Amino acid sequence: MTQERLLRISGHYRDPGFLERIMGTLRKLWVDVDWINARRVSDDGLYEVYLGIREGKNTQLAILNLSKLVDVEKVEILEDGKVVTYAFDNEGKIVDGEGENKIIVFVPVYSKVTGYSWGESYSKNIYR
Incomplete structure (x- = not known):
């Protein structure tokens, strides 16, 4: 079984280049994407992109x-x-x-978040 990392990327969607830059950054370092979901969070164009990526030597x-x-x-x-x-x-x-006519949605369930913003990291526990 392949080890998978779950990512949530928050950013401003202005054009299709937003998703292309995300995917290009991963593919440039040979990181495979298993699945991707995105949703709009606010009216000002803030989106959350959820990714399931395979663990490898270039993942970090x-x-x-x-x-x-x-x-x-x-x-x-x-x-x-x-x-x-x-x-x-x-x-x-x-x-x-x-079945042929169905939509599949992947919902991540997690207990801890480690985040990066411009290379700076932070971490927090999520208690449910």
Whole structure:
């Protein structure tokens, strides 16, 4: 089984180049992305991008490089995390099993956050 890191990247989406810069930074250092989800957090263009990336020898360097990108406010590693998968049909009901017309959503569940902003790190525990 491949070790996976869960990331949350907060930044301002102004053009499609935002996502391209994120993916390009990871691919430049041969870091594979297993899945990606994004959502708008506020009306001023602040987005959160959730990524599942494979652990490798360049992963930490790629995370530091991501924290220094234009439009990226912070990159957070969701420690002790796992991913819960939900599948929905066309009517919005949760479904199980195989099927063609379904949307799959990956929801990270975690207990600690280690964050980087312009190379500076911080950490905090999340108690639920």
